[in-house]
Amino acid sequence: MEKFRTIRAERVDGVLRITLNRPERRNALSPELQDELLDAVREAQYDTSIRVILIRGAGPSFCAGYDLGPDPSAPPRADYKMPETIEEDVALCMTFGEKWGRLWHSRIPVIAQVHGYCVAGGTDLALHCDMIIAADDARLGFPPVRSQGGPPTHMWVYHAGPQWTKRLLLTGDTISGKKAAEVGLVLESVPAEELDDHALALATRVSHIGHDLLAHNKRIVNLAVELMGRGTMQTLAAIHDTLGHNAPEAFEFNERLRTDGLRAAVAERDGKFA
Structure with a gap:
């Protein structure tokens, strides 16, 4: 597992614990980090001695979203360019649903351990895990709905239901881990100092079940969610995110950004919400 540059991976008996390891960037999701995380998940799901994957973040936050700035230390990529047409924008947004769908469809369970900020793209990652354990004082939300579009993937309504999904996506507000547990956005929350031990204890408990049985019982639940339209919803989310990119507020925000x-x-966008 030492081949990875932006994550750390360690075995704890039947648990593979993956740590997002860009603390200086609040574990912002660079293309390299996304690829390395999904590579580690892909390898783990075919190792029958690994029963569950636990994902956490190094430093003060779980994940602050997609990385909007260049990483001069990252290897150059020839497979990415800024979209120039609406269709190219839709195609780019759809790649996020395809990527995190690999996490959702992993044969073995994946648990997210959330502390600090889990916002914007960080929620795309976390909500595609099978369970989320949060620190009481974690902050979860999608502030970019105020100026940039919407979630390019959409798992919110499947976790929190329509009213709380609207409450969060119509304001861009963040809520605490404790509140997120109350409304069903995460499974449960615990005091921050207990998070590591609590999440690992749950993952270890899951790991006592056989690999194939875990795969069978995860799959049937996922198929139930697919019958609710999850796959189609990801395509619709990509299209509606692109529509948001073309809203007047998005043009104003991008001009201020430049x-x-x-x-x-x-700061200007969020000031009125303080």
């Missing part, structure tokens, strides 16, 4: 930088643009 002229004054990300921090100033976000």
